[in-house]
Amino acid sequence: MSTKTIDYSKNKAFLIDTTKCTGCRGCQVACKQWNQLKAEQTTFFSGEGYQNPPAMSEYTFTRIKFRDYQKDGQNEFAFYKEMCMHCNDPACASVCPVGAFKKTKEGPVIYDAQRCIGCRFCMIACPFGIPKYEWSKAFPLVRKCTGCYSRIKEGLEPACVTACPTAISYGSRDAMLKEAERRMKEKPERYYKKIYGKEEAGGTCIFYLTHQPLDELGFKPVTSRALPSYTWDALRLVPGIFLTVGGTLSALSWFNHRKERVRREEEQRQQNADQQPTEGDQQ
Amino acid sequence: MTAARLIIDEVKGYHRFLKFMIVLVALGALASLLRFVFGLGVTTNLNDTYPWGLWISFDVVTAVPLAAGAFTLGAIVHCFHIKKLEPLVRPAIVTGFLGYSLVCVGLLLDLGQPHKGWHTLVYWNVHSPMFEVSMCVMAYTTVLFLEFLSPVCEKFGYRLPLRVLRWLEMPLVIAAAAISTLHQSSLGTFFLIAVDKLHALWYNPLLPLLFWMSAIFTGISIIIIEATMVHRYLNQPDESELLEVLTRILPWVLGAYLLVKLYATIFLSHGPLFDRPWLLMLFLVELGVGVVMPLLMFLNKANREDKRMQLRGATMVVFGLVLNRFNVSMFGMIQPDQQVYIPSLIESVVTVGIIAAHVLFFVLIAKYFPIFEHHPETVDYALPDSFRKLDGAHKAPATQAEQA
C-alpha cells in the first residue's frame, strides 16, 4: 500500500504548543462533556503535579500529563495533552481484520463499532498505545478519540480545540506545520528543535511544540516509518508464497509419484516377463 | 437401553485419567460461561496495558504451531514420499484438527464481540495479518475436517463421501501445507507491527520465516511425543523406528532455524539486545533448551533410536517453542516500567480445560475411530487408491484365486 501518492496536506491537524499550555484541563473536561464519558474514580493525584486520571481509558480519551521536576536548579512545570495522533497511515486501520478503523479524508481516524469483532489487535499495533477497551462491559468495544468527527462534519472544531484558550490551534496539516515552523524560527530559544508528530509513525495529524527535550517530557520515541509497511512487506508475499509452496509440493509430489509409477511399471513388466514361460508349460 | 444410559455406562468404564480430563473440560466450560456472563474485564486480568494475555499467547499463538504436525507430516509422507511414515499421518491429522478447532474455541472466548466473528468473512481488510490468519485458519480447519472425515466415513461405512475424500486427499495435503505456511508465518507477521514494543531479541523482519520454521520442527516433535504417548498408554505399537526417521529430519530443520535466527537477531535487529537481563535469560533458555540441546542430541544415532531420548528431545523442542511464542507475544512486549500480567484463575482454568479437551477428545477419537490402522482391511478396495495404500494387497486374493 503506497502512501506516497496520498496527499495529507489538507487533512485537519492539531498544533499543540506546550509552551502555551497552562495545564488547565479545559480540553480534558470538554472532551468528557462532548463524548458524555464517565468520570473516573480517583483518590489523589496519579502522576506528577495534579495529573489525573492514572491513564487514558474507555472513559478518558485525552489527558493532560504533568511534569514537575527540576533541571539545573530551575523548576520545570510542563503539561501536554495526550491524545490519539490520527496518523496519516494508521497502524490500527491496517491491522484491523474487518477494517473497523478508517482514516477519513478530513483527517480523523474513526472507528466503526458495528464492524468490530473485539480482537484488540489495534491495541497491540498502535505505537502510541491509544485504543482502549471497555473492560467494564460484557461485550466490549474499542474507545478512542474520534477527532470530533461529527463536529467537523458540521463545520465546528473539535471540543478540545474550542475549549482551549491558549495552546491548541487547528487547521490544515500544511498550515499547522507551517505555523509550527514559523514559531520555531521566530523564537528559537523558546522551542525544542523537533516537532513531535510530524514524522512519527510516518506522519500524524498532531504536532507538538515543546520547550523541554521530548524525552524529558515523556514523549515516546516512535519509528518514522509508517507502521503498516512493516506488515505489508511480509503480507504482500502471501500470494507468491502460496503459489510457490503449493507449486513446489505439487511438482515434488507428481515427480515422486511418477518415479513410483515408473518403478511399479518396471516391476510389473518384470513380473510379466517372469510369468511368460508358464503359458508354454501349461500346454 | 436409552442413549443416555449407553453413554453413561460407557463413560463409567473410562480410565481415571480420562474422567479427570472430563472434569477439567467441564470446569473450563463453566469458566467460559462466566466469561460471557460477566465480561472480559471481570473474569480476566487483561487490561489496556495487556490487551492480549494467556488466551492469545497460548490458545492461539502457541496452539497453532503445536498443531502443525498435520501439514508437516502430510507433506513429508505424500510429497516427499517417505511412505514409511504413513501410519503417523492420521494421528497427526486428528491432533491438527483438534488443535485448530480448539484454537477457534479459544478465539471465540477471547474476542470481545464473538457473535460478530463472522464479520471477517464479509468485511475484508487484506492489509491485516489477522485477516490473513483468520481466513487461513478457517480454510485449514475445513481442510483438516475433510481429512478427518476419512476415518469417520470408514467407521460408519459411508462409501460415496469416502470416494470423494480419497480423491481429494492429494490436493488437500498440498493445500494444507501451503495454507499452513501462510498462517504459521503470518502469526509472526502479527508482531511486525509492534516495532517499538517487541524487544530487539525477537523483533526482526524475518520473524514470519522463523515462525514457520519453528512450526515445522514443532509439528514433527509433537508427533514424536504423541506417538510415544499412545504407545505407552493406548496400547499402540512401538513406532520408534518410524520416529527415528523424524529425528533425522529434526536436526536439519533445527540447524537451519538456528542459523536464520542468529543471523536475524545479530544483523537485522535494531536496538539494544542486552539491556534487559530477564529477557536475555528467557531468550537463552528458549534457544538453548529448545533448539541447541535437541539439535546436538539428535546428531547422535543412539539418541535417535532410543525412545526415551526421542521423547526427551521432542519435549525440549516443544518447550522451546512454547517459550518462544510466549516470549514474542507476552514477555518481549513488556515495557521496562510496566507492571507484570498474571493470568486470572478463570483464564487459567479455561486454558487448562482446552488442553484437557484436546487430550480427552484425542483419546476418545482414537478409541472410536480407525486412526491407528496400518492396513485398512475392512475397506472396499474397488475405490481409487491414489495413495497406493493397497499395493500388493489388492493383487493377493486374485493371485491366490488364480493359483487355486
Added chain:
Amino acid sequence: MTNHWNDLQNSDCIFIIGCNPAENHPISFKWIEKAVDNGAKLVVVDPRYTRSASKADIYAQIRPGTDIAFLGGLINYALKNNLVHLDYVRDYTNASFIINDKYAFEEGLFCSFDDQEQSYDAKAWAYELDGSGNPKRDTSLKDPRCVYQLLKKHYARYDLDTVCAITGTKRGDYLAVADAFCNTGRADKAGTILYAMGITQSTHGTQNVRAVAMLQLLLGNVGIAGGGVNALRGESNVQGSTDYGLLFHVLPGYLKSPEFDNVNLAAYNKKWTPSTKDSRSANWWGNTPKYVTSLLKAWYGDNATPENDFCYDYLPKRSGNYSYSKIIEKMGRGELEGLVCMGMNPAVGGPDSGSAREALGRLKWLVTVDLWETETSIFWKRPGVDPKTIQTEVFMLPAASSIEKEGSISNSGRWAQWRYKAVEPVGKAQSDLWIIDQFYKRVAALYKKGGTFPEPLTKLSWNYGHGHEPDVHLVAKEINGYFTKDVTITEQDKTLVFKKGDQVPAFKYLAADGSTLSGCWLYCGSYTNDGNQMARRDDSDPTGLGLYPKWSWCWPVNRRILYNRASVTPQGAPFNPKRTVIAWNGAEKKWLGDVPDGPWPPMADDKEGKYPFIMLPEGHGRLYGLDLKDGPFPEHYEPVESPARNLLSAVQNNPVVKLPKNVSSNLEQYPYIGTTYRMTEHWQTGGMTRNLPWLVELVPSMFVEMSESLAKLKGIKRGDKVTVTTERGSIEAVALITSRLKPFNVGGQKVEQIGMPWHFGYAGLSTGDSGNMLTPTVGCANTNIPEFKAFLCNIEKGGRKG
C-alpha cells in the same frame, strides 16, 4: 481593573504578583500569551512555582505577606535608577504637592498615632494649602517636603539587601524583576500589574494595592494601553456585586453608606462630597449629591421628594464595622437572630471556619440560597456534631444557576455583558431576582399589617412587572435611570429635550433635584433609549488595541481604559503614538479613540483643561495617600503570624490592626508558614465543583503541598495522610511533595512553607477538611479582608486520630 482583559495583549511587561491567572483565570492567558508573542516579558512573583510561573520569563519567590517590601524595593529601584516617567510623575501625580510640616515617619510609625485607640488621625497627613485653599506645589520636585522627596526618603530604606532579606527572594531574581519591570517607565513602554487575593488578603492589603498603584504611577503606566492597576476578580460577577453596593460600607456606585452621624441628606452630602478649589480638577465625586438623590428616587420613586429629603431617613445608618468577621463574631455571641446566606458559604469560605460553624449554631434561623447543599446548609449535622444540640431552624432555597436566568455579568474589566437564559431552572430552583422579589413582596405584605417602622419597605417603588419572574430588563433600565419629568438641558452647543420616562443617556445628566432616578450611577448609559447596550455584540476594533467599543458596555460611560487622559501629554498628544488610546484633534476640538476620561480639552488648555485623575479632588494620582487608616505610604509590616522579626522597623505588625486572641507567632509550636490558594479545577468553597464528577476526577481530595526538604524532615511521602495545625484548629489532608515549593531564607534561617487549597468541606460528592479551619480572623486595617495568605502552622505525618 483600570484597564481590561483584552488590553493585556498590548503590554510590554506583565507583572503578576499575588495572583495566579493561569490557574484561576485561564482564559486571560490567551491575551497574556499574545503579548508575550509580541515580545513582552512575563514576570511572576509568588511563594510557589505555580502554573503561571511555568509560563514566565522571570520567576521570583516571595515570602507570603512581604509584598510591600518587594514593591517598595521596586519603587526604590525605579527612583534610584531614574526609571520613572518624570513628566508623567510631575504633571499627573501628587509628587509635587507639599505636605504639612507636622507629617513625620519615625521608627515604623507615622505621626499622630494614638496608642490607646490604636489609630491614626489622618488629618495630620494633609497637604499644605496655599492662600486659595489649594495644595502647595513644587514642580521642580526638589522641596524636601514635597511628596516626591518624602517618597524617595521613605523608600530609600528598601534597599536591595534589606528587601531580599525580608522577602527571601534571591538577589539575582529580584534584580531581573526590577530590571524588566521598571524599564516600562519609558514613554514607549507599557507595564501592567495583575494582582488578586495574594495582595488583598493581608492585614495591610489596602497598602499592598497602594504600593502597586504607586509603582504604576511612577512608571507612567496608569491610563495607557497595556498598563494599569489590574485586579483579577475572583468570581464572574463579583465586580457587579461590588458595583451595586453589596459591601457593607457602600451604596450602589461606591457611594458611602450613611453613618449614624449623617443626620440628614445635607449632612450626608457635606460629609461625603469632596470639594476642591482648583478649577482644573474635575473632582468627579463632587457629583455625589446628584447620584445619591437619583438613587433615592430609584428606590422610593414618587414617595421621595425634596421635602422629605428624598426618603433619606429610610436608609439604615451604620454605626460601626459590619464586615463579615464582625457578623460572625456577633453571631457567635448569640446576638443575631437570623442570617440569609445567598450564594455564600461561611462554614468553608471565611477564616477560622470552626468558629463560624459554631456561630451558625447560635442563630434562631438560617436561610441558605444555593445551587447545591453546602456546608453552611448542613452545618447542623456536620461531622462531630449531634443535630439534637442545634436549635437553628434552617431553610434551603434552591437557586438557579447563571445559565438559567437572564441578566448581566460584570467582569474584572468592568464590562457588563448581558447573558440570555439558555435553559429552564431545574426542579423548583428560582433566580435570585425572583427570590429577592418574593422576599420584598411577602415582607412588605407582613409590614402592611403592622410592625416597627414599616415605611422603608412599604414605601419602596418596586415595579418590575407582573409576571411570575420580575422583568430583569425593567431592573436594568431602572439602574440606568430615567427622567422623572420632562427636562430640557442646555449644553454648550446643543439643547437636549428629555421627556418623563426617557432613559438617561449618561450620568452627567443625573441631577440632585429629583428630576432623575438611577439605581446605580456608574451604570448610567448601560440601557438607554437606544436599547440594552450591554447586549451589544459588535466585534469591531477601530484602534486595534482590543478596546472593542461596541462589544457590550463598560462603566463608566463605556470608557475602556480609565485615566486615559494620563496617556497623553498636557497638550493631548499620546506619549506612545504606536498605542494611541486617546488623542486630541485640535482642529475639530475633540478626542479620538477611547471614550476620554472627561470630554474636556487637554490639561494644558487654560480655560477648560482638566487634570487626568478626575475621581480625586486634587485631580492628581496619589503617590501619597491621604485618607487610609494606616498611613499615607505603604510600609512593610510582618503578617500577624510571622516567623520573622520586621527588619525595617521596630513595629512588628500593622499598628492599626487589633490582634485577636487566637493568633500565635510561637515558632516552636508553629514553625512553618501556611498559605491558602485556589485551583483551576475547583471553585471557591467547592459547592459547584465538588459536586461535578468530571472536576472531582481531576482533584478528588484535600491536599497540601510542601517542599521536598520538609517532607524529608517529617518523614512524609507523597500520598501520606498528614495533619496540619494552627492556633485555630487542625485539618487532615494528603501530602503532595514538590520542588515547586521551596523554603524561605528568613534572616539566614530556612523557614518552610505549606500551601493548600481551601475548596474542600464536608458536603458534596467529594469531601475533605477545609483549609479555612486554619486561617486567622484578622484582616486589613481598611477593608477587613482576612489575612488568608500568611499564617503559621505545624504539620505531622498521620491523619486525624479517631
